Amino acid sequence: MSTTAPELRLPPSRHLTPPEVRELERTWSDRPGILGWLATVDHKHIARRFIVTCFVFFLLGGLLAAAMRMQLARPENDLLGPDLYNQIFTMHGSTMMFLFAVPVMQAVAIYFVPLMVGARNIAFPRTAAFSYWILLAGGVFLFVGFVLNIGPDVGWFAYVPLSGPQYSPGKRADWWAQMITFTEVSALLASICIIATVFKLRAPGMTLTRIPLFVWASLVTAFMILFAMPAVMLASTMLIMDRLIGTHFFNPADGGDALLWQHLFWFFGHPEVYIIFIPGLGMLSSIIAPFARRPIYGYPAMVLSLIATAFLGFALWVHHMFATNVAELGKSFFTAASMVIAIPTAIQIFCWIATLWTGKLNFRTPLLYVLGFFFILILGGLTGVMLASVSLDTQIHDTFFVVAHLHYVLIGGAVFPLFGAFYYWFPKMTGRMLSERLGRWNFWLFFIGFNVAFFPMHILGLEGMPRRVYTYPAELGWGTLNLVSTLGAVTIAVSVLLFILNVVVSLRRGALAPDNPWGAGTLEWATSSPPPACNFVDVPIVHGREPLWQPTRGPEYVTGLATHAREVLVTSVVDALPDQRLMQPDSTIWPFVSSLAVSAMFVGSIFNPWAIVWGAIPVAIALTAWFWPGREETRKALALEKAP
Amino acid sequence: MNDARAAVEPRRRRQRPAPADGTALDVRELPSYGFGDHSLMWWGTWGIILIEGTVFALAVMAYFYLRTRVANWPASVDYPGPLWGTINLVIVLLSAIPNVWAKRAAEARDLPDVRKWTWVLLAIALATIAVRFLEFKSLNVRWDSNAYGSIVWTLLGLHTVHLLTDAYDTAVLAVLLVTGPLEGKRFSDVAENALYWNFVVAAWVPIYAVIYIAPRVI
Amino acid sequence: MLLAMLPMATPLAGAAPFQNALNPTGIQAAHIYTLWNVMLGVCTVVFVATMIGLLIALRRGGRGDETTPAEVARFGDPERIAHRSVVASVAISIALLLFLLAASVFTDRALARLPLQNALTLDITAHQFWWEVQYNDDPPSRNFITANELQIPVGRPVIARLHSDDVIHSLWVPNLHGKKDLIPGETSLIQFRADKAGDYRGQCAEFCGWQHAWMAFNVKALPPSDFERWAEQQRHSAPEPATDIAKRGRDVFESGPCGMCHNIQGTNAHGQFAPDLTHVASRPTLAAGRLPNTPEHMMAWIVNPQQFKPGANMPAVPLSPDDLRALVAYLQTLK
């Protein structure tokens, strides 16, 4: 039954004639040509570009990392000087955090949340498009700066006063601060799209208790972004103002304070870790269910754990500041909080293990990545518990131990699930399967290379090697482990090359993917691979948590949505009862144009504060044109209009 | 309106009624827009409000954090002159009334009233902006004289940005209501614009307190 | 692989005894080391246990593929066994976390309870990229200043007030204690004690710019009597140069660029923007641990410091070969 279920909802439609289906498809498709390409508001196209762009930044960040490992491979190496090395590790951190980890998770959400909730498109599709273009602009901006020797060189958390007006001459620090602005705008807008989609565009019958765990994770993450990112935006704005117009936020001599920066930054920076980590958890749940041939054990516990993690994530920022002289009592509180947050994650891990234990396992590449996650993330989580202790932290803080820890949690907790999810969803996105053989090579090389590269760093840190040093003296005996680590890094590079090879080859010659190659139970597998422009020819009606696995009772699909207009079905927040036929806007170039205008304003403001003023004029014009309704569209809308 | 509908009528008739076997759920009679939490844009607006509310809250926290770093506050400058700020407080609070009327008119889909109140609101917004520039003059401190000046200017600046954006927003809406093209959805746009203005009003009260009262009492 | 490498921590600890958190030679570092061992033990057990659980799960779990019917019946089933085992595991995790929390808090208290009678009080100021140390004494006339080295008496507690002259740095001597940040505009305190004589290495642990990597210093823990002898000698001004070449060297120092930034007690070179050189010859290293303190290295350093520490504030000082030789000869007399 579970295998026959998907075919029920495939095109050809169950109620539309073939010409109507063609019209529906035409209605939702992009206009042809380069302009049509720039004007798309199809969440699948936006997300695909998003993912590819983020992956390119991942590769660039990886190259920077390789450069660092080369420099550190032996003591007193003179491959890179301190000036270039400082730029490189700052670029690496900033790229991976702001241009890869956060946006790629949102990108996957932009692609799959609408599909998993059975919507024909994401909410506010033009905003989603703008969010992509502005992130692209920010990334290009950062790397152009790097090429022009304006690469930031103050570390990815840019502590003042080093990043302040006196100790960072030139524009490098401003460049970093403005890159933050770009990426934050992108992340915040994408979050709004995701929240609205989850709350209002779910297929009828998908009550809150039937939302797939990945969608829950994306929703929780989106809310975390809403509350976390403003902190760093405020901080980086203060930094720019200190540097450009002489404010004194971080100037102790004039009433400012250097620690204000650290408080604001880490109030964002720690939730950031979970903003990256929680979507990974959602991906794991999506993968484990089909590969264990059963629903995830303990759905309510999983959801509550996600939410608990999100709340606790805002209560631990000070554990990044244990070496400063903040009050000791406060420190103990943050120790407790930092240890408590391990519990929700533990709950989820145990639930997954229970799921595997009681399931029928299908050992394919996605599941391998899940198992890799278990090994790496648990290890990283445990070192995290160590770092939560004030006194132990004073020894390992700011050493290579921390470098090891953060890579264990971020690569283990985000990148491994992401790769697994990529192998899992690639057939849906492209209509072709990835090669299983290359996939296994890719996984094992990555897994082994990763541990060889990063495990020794724990020991290096305990042996006194601080992070962010461009070289180290031979007599301290750090050479061997650093060399080992560099070899591991090379292995990772090989593995990533295999991955690229796998994608390129499979795109051309990969086996054609059926609609539901893994026999999964969630809605994205109910439509064709790749999905049609309208996602679902017949908007499905949901009767359970794993719709494709469970029998349907009562109505199975929605009729009455226009085929000549982009109508989506809006449902109620809790019970997902049909509520509205909302006509979505047509494809438009204005989000792209607006992103250009906004970028011009941001870049200009680095060189002259007044650029904010005169730069705002084109922005206002572009946004007005964006909002202004077209006559043809309005006529369509009027024809379909029904007052509430 | 009717001729417009007539133009599309044939296409809609092409859609056969839902099959009677109970496998289909027909939604063609559902409304095509709504107000409050029925409207998608209402959720979008709330998203923006949450983000900007967080920024305000953090800026206020920064204000009090910086206050703890120095002995006397405001450091070596006069208190901000309360006159214009208070006037602005009054204007902004009063503006809540026409704002409510605009929202009601929108929900009643009463186009003439919606037009009227939108223009009134625009006028009020412009007035507050004008007063706001006098406020900057009466702060008695420059943004670059010390950290106190920096944070006060930032708070006031942040709120001013909201006045400007909402004024522009209202202006565009007001013009659109006159020129068209119009559809029912525009009424919910007006309602959401009113919601956003309520946020700008609500935000000004604590910020006013921090800028003008806090230095005198802490 | 993990289990293979964990033990490596201990043998490798031997490799570099003079900058190593796993080789405590002071009571504070010892407390932290104990906590480390507790944490390492507990975490290793937890990790191994979870991995075993996972492996069992993988063995126990049946096999299937994408065509295997999914067990949706699970939706109704309370799954008692799974429920019990998950609850049990979570309970154990919570217990262990509470234990670790307690251990951590007790360590904090132990660190705070270092007995401080007749402590040696220092003022340590960090600069890009070197350390300035002032030894406080009673009367203050007996205070003295040195740079990039710390000599402390074994068994006597040290209270250091930490300042920064420019950006945030962090003071870290892993063998003696954890790190503490030096933050401009604030004064922080660190208290430690060396219980074993020997040479230890400290290093800046907060990224502070181009030469963060070469901002190190030496800590020499020595018997109290030797310490007093050293301190007494540090209080003296520089001796009159005995030889002609040394005299010429001093003239070069006073009349050349050196005196603009460096200070030598007893000469009229009173620069305050670089390390005090009154006893430079008595120090083990040059340029904050960058070079061993030998005449050859000193010459090389003076002629082209940027070759060794790019971005440091010491400029290349062009001197005629004779002047250079004389200058170094003089500096070598400053024991």
Add this chain to the structure above:
Amino acid sequence: MRSERLLIAIAAVALVAACQRETRTFTQPPAGGVTLNAVQLTPLHAGAEPPQPPVPNGYQQNAYAMSQGKRLFSAYNCNGCHANGGGGSGPPLMDDVWIYGSDPQNIFATIVEGRPNGMPSFRGRIPDDQIWQLVAYIRSMSGLAPSDAAPSRNDSLSTKVSESRQDTQKPVQGGSEPAPSPQ
């Protein structure tokens, strides 16, 4: 096609500007032998203009050089007489008036040679590259340096607007030496 050329041109300009502004030229030892302040010994000369010493590249538009100059300006106690450029017993440096000329060479010579009534000679006390850094900074005090490279405020009590926000003072020859200081 033409737009491509335009883009390339813009990129080239940006590249040059950014490089001049951003490079951190850590001082290198002078090539061959001793050249501690080898410039003309006196501003006076008979007959034709003698060749001026070349101004080394990468100082006048360079942010790092100017920030180093700013550091040295207080380290070498130029503040003692010029008081943050406002002028004290020495003439102000923020204004448009230049007694001995505003060209880098003039300022260099002023520092090396000293001037009557108070300005001491720093010949032999400051290496050339540091003097050029001081020169670059001193010019920025009266807005003669690009504002995107000139130093911003220091982390100290704000006494005046930073060099980067200082509007350009068009140099005029003139002013007079301060009165002989009573010693």
